Amino acid sequence: MEDLCKKTNKADFKTLMEGLCNTLKSERKKNIADNFPDLKDLLEKYEGDNTKAIFHPHVVFLLQKPNGPFEGLKIQASENEASSDGNITNAQVNVQLPRELDVGPNNTIAFCLVTWSETNMTTSGASDELYKNTMVGLSVRHKKISGLKEPVNITMILNIGINETRVPRCVFYDVTTRGYSSSGCVTLWERGQEHITCSCDHLTYFGVLMVSAPLTDLDQEILTYISQIGCSLSVIALVFTVLIFITNRKLREDVSMKIHVNLAVALILLNLHFLPSHIVAAQSSTGLCLYMALFLHYSLLATFSWMALEGFHIYLLIVKVFNIYIKKYMLKLALVGWGIPAIIVSLVVIIDRDAYGRVALHSSEPNSTAICYIANDIVKVVTTMGVFGLVFIFNMIMFGLTVRRVVSLHHSKEFGTIDFDRAKRDTCTLLGVTTLLGLTWGLVLFSFGSLTVPGLYLFCILNSLQGVFIFLWSVMSLRKNRKSATVSVTQSTNS
Numbered sequence: 001m002e003d004l005c006k007k008t009n010k011a012d013f014k015t016l017m018e019g020l021c022n023t024l025k026s027e028r029k030k031n032i033a034d035n036f037p038d039l040k041d042l043l044e045k046y047e048g049d050n051t052k053a054i055f056h057p058h059v060v061f062l063l064q065k066p067n068g069p070f071e072g073l074k075i076q077a078s079e080n081e082a083s084s085d086g087n088i089t090n091a092q093v094n095v096q097l098p099r100e101l102d103v104g105p106n107n108t109i110a111f112c113l114v115t116w117s118e119t120n121m122t123t124s125g126a127s128d129e130l131y132k133n134t135m136v137g138l139s140v141r142h143k144k145i146s147g148l149k150e151p152v153n154i155t156m157i158l159n160i161g162i163n164e165t166r167v168p169r170c171v172f173y174d175v176t177t178r179g180y181s182s183s184g185c186v187t188l189w190e191r192g193q194e195h196i197t198c199s200c201d202h203l204t205y206f207g208v209l210m211v212s213a214p215l216t217d218l219d220q221e222i223l224t225y226i227s228q229i230g231c232s233l234s235v236i237a238l239v240f241t242v243l244i245f246i247t248n249r250k251l252r253e254d255v256s257m258k259i260h261v262n263l264a265v266a267l268i269l270l271n272l273h274f275l276p277s278h279i280v281a282a283q284s285s286t287g288l289c290l291y292m293a294l295f296l297h298y299s300l301l302a303t304f305s306w307m308a309l310e311g312f313h314i315y316l317l318i319v320k321v322f323n324i325y326i327k328k329y330m331l332k333l334a335l336v337g338w339g340i341p342a343i344i345v346s347l348v349v350i351i352d353r354d355a356y357g358r359v360a361l362h363s364s365e366p367n368s369t370a371i372c373y374i375a376n377d378i379v380k381v382v383t384t385m386g387v388f389g390l391v392f393i394f395n396m397i398m399f400g401l402t403v404r405r406v407v408s409l410h411h412s413k414e415f416g417t418i419d420f421d422r423a424k425r426d427t428c429t430l431l432g433v434t435t436l437l438g439l440t441w442g443l444v445l446f447s448f449g450s451l452t453v454p455g456l457y458l459f460c461i462l463n464s465l466q467g468v469f470i471f472l473w474s475v476m477s478l479r480k481n482r483k484s485a486t487v488s489v490t491q492s493t494n495s
Contacts, residue, residue: 055080064111077136094155096155100148101143101145107140109140131158131209137205138206166210170206171209172184172200186198223457227464231274238264238265238268238467251478256313259306262338264467271467277292293356294345296371300384302338303438307437310437311437314398315398356373359375402430403430440466
């Protein structure tokens, strides 16, 4: 391929294409996609007619220069021909290029359809296969196209049956990572359709990857209903939790309860931005989707922060016990709980504003509901999974200290006595601590392999109802305070 790109005159182009075909047919290459950067260079260096179609085995090219103002372009192609006139009856690929490309007379639009034998291609996953070993390449000479507001739509015909365990997903070949990525692309496909549309915000080499689908359509529908119902109930319960705190003077004086309420507010924000996110993603408003994605990310990080602060407070209560007075304690906690997430989100916006956008709710299922969230996979891993991993490890340690404390209190009792009421209270305490520390979020770590479906069901049920559990914990705390006050008054009266 490197030798091919050294020759660029019109007379030699046919010879160069024949050389390319021989390369594609050769079984010496482990990964044909490694040739794509060279192929792009070859097409961009070509000087020729305004419109030229070139057909060879395994390769179909269409090179076109606009004659006037660019109003968009439609391209059709089959395995042995390509045209922008719409006269191909059995087209396997249809491309719609938006007006936003703003192509001028000095630019050449290059389209190519490349196929190869199965032995020449490796994929990013052991069980993933590139559909028909076909890639669609799009580029514009002298222009780097990315971040389009009007997406490029590539529609491909699917002439194979799709079963319950395999689904198509739009990907492009990332020359940097030498692997496939779906960043910036949305897969438009529903089960039963005989075509798939890849809607992407950049130009490169696109393909359709057949990936494993861990969830059936029924499972996805049930999990969606569970999440929506659970999150709605949590919002209502959390609002009542905040109202109970505001209207009760005893609870307002309790530092622990203040931390619980901050966690409740963070969860309210999280649920209020998560529930309508799929509706906003379905709209055309990019600005509204950006706002929704940004604040969904912020409220999620705030929830993690306040879970960590719950663990820190438990550490002070259980390990330190004495001398835990900290000046302006709640103010400092608030600066950490609400400030650190704001700093992280601000840095993401400064570094890469395009990190927020429309993404599939389940990345392994292309026809799942799209929401407004983090579109950049690296940002998603570092700022969510990374932060959650640290919080989860810290809170697991705090939970272990709590369990040890409860067990040590039992051992301090007289040997042989069994206090069922105390055991019940201790069990409720540990369940409440589990909820406040957000340990149920760790179920996502078990959502793989044969545990995928049950793990996701438990994750959705327990985490969507976290607000309800916090409300129950608040009610128990209120009853405990009232009972303590009643006992104090009774003892005083007897005296």
